[in-house]
Amino acid sequence: MSPITSGRPAKPATILDVAAAAGVSRQTVTRAMNGMPGIKESTRERVQELARELGYTPSRFAKGLVQGSRTSVGLAIPDLTNPYFPAFASSVVELATRRGWQIVVDDYGHGGRSGLDAVDHLAPHVDAVIGYLGGYADQAQAALGRRPLIVLDEIPGGAAGSINFDYNQAAKLAVDHLRHTNRVRIAYLDACESRHPGLTPENQDPMVPSRVGGSGLCTVRGKAVADRLDQIRTPWSLITAEETAGAARVAAGALFQDRPETDGVLVFNDLMAAGVLKAAADAGLRVPEDCAVVGMDGIPLGELLTPELSTLALDLREVGRAAVELLDGLLAGAIAPGSDAARLTLEHRLVLRESA
Amino acid sequence: MSPITSGRPAKPATILDVAAAAGVSRQTVTRAMNGMPGIKESTRERVQELARELGYTPSRFAKGLVQGSRTSVGLAIPDLTNPYFPAFASSVVELATRRGWQIVVDDYGHGGRSGLDAVDHLAPHVDAVIGYLGGYADQAQAALGRRPLIVLDEIPGGAAGSINFDYNQAAKLAVDHLRHTNRVRIAYLDACESRHPGLTPENQDPMVPSRVGGSGLCTVRGKAVADRLDQIRTPWSLITAEETAGAARVAAGALFQDRPETDGVLVFNDLMAAGVLKAAADAGLRVPEDCAVVGMDGIPLGELLTPELSTLALDLREVGRAAVELLDGLLAGAIAPGSDAARLTLEHRLVLRESA
DNA sequence: GTTAGCTTCGTGAACGTTCACGTTCGTAGA
DNA sequence: TCTACGAACGTGAACGTTCACGAAGCTAAC
Numbered sequence: 001m002s003p004i005t006s007g008r009p010a011k012p013a014t015i016l017d018v019a020a021a022a023g024v025s026r027q028t029v030t031r032a033m034n035g036m037p038g039i040k041e042s043t044r045e046r047v048q049e050l051a052r053e054l055g056y057t058p059s060r061f062a063k064g065l066v067q068g069s070r071t072s073v074g075l076a077i078p079d080l081t082n083p084y085f086p087a088f089a090s091s092v093v094e095l096a097t098r099r100g101w102q103i104v105v106d107d108y109g110h111g112g113r114s115g116l117d118a119v120d121h122l123a124p125h126v127d128a129v130i131g132y133l134g135g136y137a138d139q140a141q142a143a144l145g146r147r148p149l150i151v152l153d154e155i156p157g158g159a160a161g162s163i164n165f166d167y168n169q170a171a172k173l174a175v176d177h178l179r180h181t182n183r184v185r186i187a188y189l190d191a192c193e194s195r196h197p198g199l200t201p202e203n204q205d206p207m208v209p210s211r212v213g214g215s216g217l218c219t220v221r222g223k224a225v226a227d228r229l230d231q232i233r234t235p236w237s238l239i240t241a242e243e244t245a246g247a248a249r250v251a252a253g254a255l256f257q258d259r260p261e262t263d264g265v266l267v268f269n270d271l272m273a274a275g276v277l278k279a280a281a282d283a284g285l286r287v288p289e290d291c292a293v294v295g296m297d298g299i300p301l302g303e304l305l306t307p308e309l310s311t312l313a314l315d316l317r318e319v320g321r322a323a324v325e326l327l328d329g330l331l332a333g334a335i336a337p338g339s340d341a342a343r344l345t346l347e348h349r350l351v352l353r354e355s356a
Numbered sequence: 357m358s359p360i361t362s363g364r365p366a367k368p369a370t371i372l373d374v375a376a377a378a379g380v381s382r383q384t385v386t387r388a389m390n391g392m393p394g395i396k397e398s399t400r401e402r403v404q405e406l407a408r409e410l411g412y413t414p415s416r417f418a419k420g421l422v423q424g425s426r427t428s429v430g431l432a433i434p435d436l437t438n439p440y441f442p443a444f445a446s447s448v449v450e451l452a453t454r455r456g457w458q459i460v461v462d463d464y465g466h467g468g469r470s471g472l473d474a475v476d477h478l479a480p481h482v483d484a485v486i487g488y489l490g491g492y493a494d495q496a497q498a499a500l501g502r503r504p505l506i507v508l509d510e511i512p513g514g515a516a517g518s519i520n521f522d523y524n525q526a527a528k529l530a531v532d533h534l535r536h537t538n539r540v541r542i543a544y545l546d547a548c549e550s551r552h553p554g555l556t557p558e559n560q561d562p563m564v565p566s567r568v569g570g571s572g573l574c575t576v577r578g579k580a581v582a583d584r585l586d587q588i589r590t591p592w593s594l595i596t597a598e599e600t601a602g603a604a605r606v607a608a609g610a611l612f613q614d615r616p617e618t619d620g621v622l623v624f625n626d627l628m629a630a631g632v633l634k635a636a637a638d639a640g641l642r643v644p645e646d647c648a649v650v651g652m653d654g655i656p657l658g659e660l661l662t663p664e665l666s667t668l669a670l671d672l673r674e675v676g677r678a679a680v681e682l683l684d685g686l687l688a689g690a691i692a693p694g695s696d697a698a699r700l701t702l703e704h705r706l707v708l709r710e711s712a
Numbered sequence: 713g714t715t716a717g718c719t720t721c722g723t724g725a726a727c728g729t730t731c732a733c734g735t736t737c738g739t740a741g742a
Numbered sequence: 743t744c745t746a747c748g749a750a751c752g753t754g755a756a757c758g759t760t761c762a763c764g765a766a767g768c769t770a771a772c
Contacts, residue, residue: 015728057502083657104458109446387720395719415757
């Protein structure tokens with residue numbers, strides 16, 4: 001008679017049921033279950049055995065209520081399907097687990113949900129949130145009240161903490177490398193309908209250069225790339241696609257057809273760059289001889305592609321570590337919410353493999 | 357004075373603090389916060405405003421205690437770095453969220469932790485667990501007591517539910533395809549030190565065929581492949597590697613050097629298959645002309661490789677759906693724990709792209 | 713003026729656990 | 743015999759909510 005097949009599924013057993021069955025008090029059961037001293041060993045064993053038989057599981061709610069909050073952290077992720085995010089999440093989960101925190105995860109990439117929806121869903125169950133929210137920092141922090149929110153890759157707004165990336169530095173690295181290798185017809189493939197931080201109307205640049213179909217520049221990454229390209233007076237074109245490899249492949253295919261003179265492509269992220277590599281192969285272009293391709297993110301996937309992808313790489317484990325340590329400081333009171341110490345900026349480095 | 361920068365971080369405000377500040381009772385605050393009827397609209401607004409100012413957040417413990425358990429599901433994952441698992445997790449998270457469940461995730465791939473460690477870590481905080489445990493079904497179910505455990509790709513043991521894959525069918529599909537395309541020197545690359553279900557000593561086959569370095573066959577997938585290869589009397593060799601693309605690349609490199617006659621390679625999973633593709637390119641082999649490569653899993657990555665990877669594909673969203681629906685039935689009492697209805701078997705299909 | 717009924721709000725109890733004490737019992741030392 | 747003390751175990755209170763009631767107060771109908 002296993003504990004699984006026996007019981008009435010009705011009411012779960014409480015500590016009182018175990019106490020009654022063992023003929024002892026609540027407190028003795030507590031002592032037995034939690035390895036506390038002041039209990040005879042034979043009693044402890046008897047109680048534990050009985051608890052097992054009754055299928056007793058201590059209520060996490062009662063326990064939390066009396067012992068004070070264990071730390072539970074929400075993790076809001078736009079899309080687990082993009083390898084960037086699991087790599088980041090993996091690091092966060094590892095370090096959080098090491099601290100004894102639990103991670104409650106929400107992938108809001110389905111069903112038209114937003115980063116704010118994710119935070120709303122997580123809020124009742126967590127003491128803090130870390131997440132790529134795509135532009136809801138203020139509202140999300142409001143939903144969390146005093147509990148710290150750490151936003152990544154987004155204007156911090158009212159968020160307690162933030163981790164950002166220096167896209168100007170990154171864009172300079174990539175653009176200058178393309179120019180130094182004599183690429184003169186450069187294209188930038190931006191993500192559209194992006195969950196990534198948008199440009200606000202006031203800092204959106206109406207003077208974007210010529211483009212090949214699609215809508216305008218819509219990400220801060222794109223803005224940084226555009227700025228750098230303009231700065232060094234290089235002619236360039238803009239294309240956009242949804243943030244998937246497939247969409248990027250189609251868009252880049254059109255680019256290579258419309259503008260065969262293109263000899264360098266900068267791409268919003270590595271996943272889309274993989275699509276561009278495919279499109280180049282489709283078009284019979286040799287990479288990097290005919291056209292260089294540079295991605296962004298530094299996901300492990302890049303090394304497996306053919307040719308291996310050159311990219312503006314982030315150390316994703318480092319990003320996760322920064323987020324967790326920042327949250328740690330915030331929770332411990334060592335870092336003041338919204339202070340400069342709570343605003344981190346990380347840099348990309350240019351990893352040259354085969355594609356550029 | 358934002359709510360973030362003001363408060364003493366000492367004691368979080370309770371419902372009584374808000375009630376006192378508003379000059380009303382607990383219950384009125386409850387009504388205001390939870391959108392319940394029977395409260396004047398002006399009172400509701402005043403209370404909500406006050407709650408916001410005080411940084412009041414309802415205690416999830418007190419709430420859970422009185423309202424009964426909201427469903428919180430643990431998700432134990434061996435390695436978020438392998439694209440297989442995020443794809444699966446994404447599906448689970450989506451469907452769980454749709455049901456209003458939360459997902460508490462643990463990636464136990466770091467620091468020498470096991471699937472059992474993951475369950476132990478999750479157990480105090482969840483009502484059920486879904487996971488790839490790598491052989492701890494019995495102990496994990498014991499740790500969970502009456503709460504359902506759903507194990508994937510593992511001998512169910514005492515677990516309430518399980519989802520398995522018909523590797524014999526899958527192996528037949530792949531092996532027969534290789535034979536039909538006249539591959540006569542086939543190699544199988546197995547994962548060693550795997551977190552995947554091991555062969556027990558009694559069903560481990562001591563008569564494995566010749567091998568190229570490494571240890572013996574150690575996964576049920578490998579067993580199925582070996583059985584099918586033996587069944588159709590095809591000479592074959594076995595190699596093993598750690599479950600990463602890099603290790604697979606090295607191992608396959610050695611294979612192509614030692615046994616250049618190899619004209620077909622079956623690989624434990626797609627990630628390792630990506631490494632094999634790299635090794636083939638390193639060795640100057642054309643795929644599939646000189647050597648065919650077939651992976652296993654059907655992760656999206658496969659389509660981005662060059663050549664595109666042929667694979668024994670699982671519909672990973674379907675796997676996630678099966679797990680969530682099975683758990684749903686278990687929690688609702690519609691499916692009996694440990695019953696046949698709680699043991700699902702899914703099948704692979706052979707997706708032929710370019711590599712075979 | 714009485715009654716009924718609605719709206720608005722308050723109070724005891726309960727959820728299941730742990731904490732901080734108490735109590736009981738037995739044993740050893742004087 | 744009395745006292746002291748430790749081991750083993752028990753009891754009231756508290757954690758912060760919501761639920762099920764009950765109590766006001768006001769309005770409207772007769």
